[in-house]
Amino acid sequence: MINIQNEKKYELIVPQLLENAYRTAPNREVIYDGERRLTYHDLMEESTSIAYSLQQMGVKKGDRIAVCLPNSHEFIVLLFAISKIGAILIPFNTRYRIDEIEYILRNSGAKIAFFTKEFENIHHFDQFVEINKKLSSLERLVTVRFQEEICDSYDQLLKQGKNRQPSIPPIDPKEDVFAILYTSGTTGKPKGVMLTHQNVLYTGTVAKEKMQCTEDDVFLIPVPVFHIFGIVFIMHTVCSQARMVLMEKFSAHDALTLIQNEKVTVHAGVPSMFILELNHPSFYSFDLSSLRTGEMAAAPCPVEIVRKIKVDMGCNVLVAYGLTETSANLTITDFTDDDNLKSETVGKAIEGTELKIVDKNRKEVSRGEVGELACRSLGLMKSYYNMPEQTKEVVDEAGWFYTGDLATMDEEGYIRIVGRTKEMIIRGGYNIYPREIEDVFYEHPSVLDIAVVGLPDTVLGEIVCAAIRLKQGEEFDEIELKEFAKQKLADYKVPDKIILTDDFPMTASGKILKTSLQKRLKQDLQAELR
Structure with a gap:
């Protein structure tokens, strides 16, 4: 059961951490x-300046502020500035295309948008200027x-707010929303997950304690800060009063160099x-002797990799599981768990979280x-925004959230994820929903029918494979089809493989049997898969 007494320790609000x-x-x-090194004084001063300038621009408590930035100090400054005045952060995936951005801006009613020139x-x-012409709700760029x-400009806001103090509204950590993160639904339309201050501080605090983090730790954050994984690692850092090293774009060489040069102790990934x-x-x-632990999530990991991380990297990594809707962590392994448990399970429920496994009738x-x-869980979202x-x-009336993931729980409470009731593909940590990709390809004049499935990949976890049936008389051109998709989808959603097929396995009611299709494609493409 959730320990109500322990809720007290999660009753801070995000700006209070800083x-x-x-x-x-x-x-x-x-x-x-x-690019820059910032102290806690710098972060406090700059976030306060931006907060003041935002209020001068008319931002009030509850207003939504869009932020489309890669991992950078400006993102962190904005996160604390926005939360300080009770406004709501809307982080954007930097790979989104114009249609995806417009939908979220329109749905959220974001008042102001921050963005880089290109990434x-x-x-x-170009994308934000074009969208701004259509949306009256988006007041400032x-x-x-x-x-x-x-x-x-960001620099102008810093100068205008220098040495000025914003007025601070009362913020209820349990009720007031800190951020709305958009996650694609099986319908293809993204849903805005409303996370309160308590939601993100709860998971940020519990996982930090599980990893035994202190002010001496240095966190490597190569995962995107616009994703819940990255946001919670920001909370880990500031909650520990420690230091974070941000990677704008992941590369193995750069990560290893940063671990060595910055003496990284905790590795997210x-x-x-x-x-x-x-x-x-x-x-x-590389000298990786500073590494102590880390958190690995978003996909299964073979036991030999868990073992090599511990032996060859000296990193006693913990394996975790969660969703955007649960502010990331629902479960995590322990330092004392063996390599097989870390590979085969995602650990046990974190403190303050209840788990159960139910049948199709929710029994x-x-x-x-x-x-x-x-x-x-205390990390469970407030709701989907306007949905x-x-x-x-x-979410049922008793407060139980149904994840859509198939799992087992053993006698000791360890959770094994065995599949997904939804058709979501997890490619390199990114959640991809086939319906969204299928809808794009249905707009192509040559495509008659399409089904998108995930296929196993030893590096990315899964890759995206699209099986396509063309209209009569049309010719198959994989490169042209991928280029078509690139114009409308973030690059990680573009299929890695596009396969031409003459028929699909079908149900009696005329639906494509994706499980059968996936099995067939695994066999047909066995020699090509990693």
Whole structure:
């Protein structure tokens, strides 16, 4: 059961974490992002300046602020500035294309948007300016690390707010929303997950304690800060009054270099990141002796990789499981768990979380039986933004959230994830929903029918495979089809493989049997899969 007495320790609000660290160790470094090093004093001063300027721009408590930035000190400053005045952070995946951005801006009613000029060949400035012409709700555009006459700039806001104090509204950690993170639904339309201050501080605090983090730790954050994994690692750092090293873009060589040079002690990551590091040709030339632990999540990890992380990297990594809707962590392994437990399970429920496995009627099943994993947690979202019916579908009247993941629970409480009731694909830690990709391809004039499934991959966990049936008389051109998808989808959603097929396995009612299709494709493409 949830220990109500322990709720007290999670009743801070996000800006109070920074205030506590600032008072304790103002001159301690908190951020290195490859461009700048900031102390807690710098972070406090700059976030306060931005908060003041936002209020001068008319931002009030509850207003939504869009932030489309890679891992950078500006993102962290904005996170604390926005939360300080009770506004709501809307983090954007930097790979989103114009249609995806417009939908979220329109749905959230975001008042102001911060963005870079371009990132990884995606021209954010052009996209936001184009969208701004259509949306009256989007009142101001703010550039970051570049200047444009038609926009405000981050640097201007810093100068305008320097040495000024914003007015601080009362914030209820249990009720007031800290951020809305958009996660794609099986319908293809993203849902806005409303996370309160208590939600993110709860998971940030519990997992930090599980990893035994202190002010002496240095956190490597190669996972995106616009994702719940990255956001919770920010909370781990500031809650520990420690230091974070941000990677704008992951590469194994850069990660290993940063671990060595910055004396990283705690390594966040998805399994593919650790695999790429271990397989780097110069791996054994790096000094990784500072590494102590880390958190690995988002995909299964083979036991030999868990063992190599511990032996070859000296990192007693913990394996975790969670969702955006649960503010990340629902479960985590322990330092004393052996390599097989870390590979085969995702650990036990974290403190303050209840778990159960249920059948299709939502009745609890016996230990060891497969069913859907359900939870009650202090990290559970408030709801989906403006989607009461979709919220009711996954959260019952007793507060149980149904994850859509198939799992077992053993006698000791260890959770094994055995599959997904939903068709979600997890590619390199990114959640991908086939329906969204299928809808894009149905717009192509040559495509008659399509089914998208995930296929196993030893590095990324899964890759995206699209099986396509063309209209009569049309010719198959895989490169052209991928280019078509790239115009409408974030790059990680573009299928890795596009296969031409003449028929699909079908149900009696005329639906494509994706499990049968996936099995067939695994066999047909066995020689090509890693």
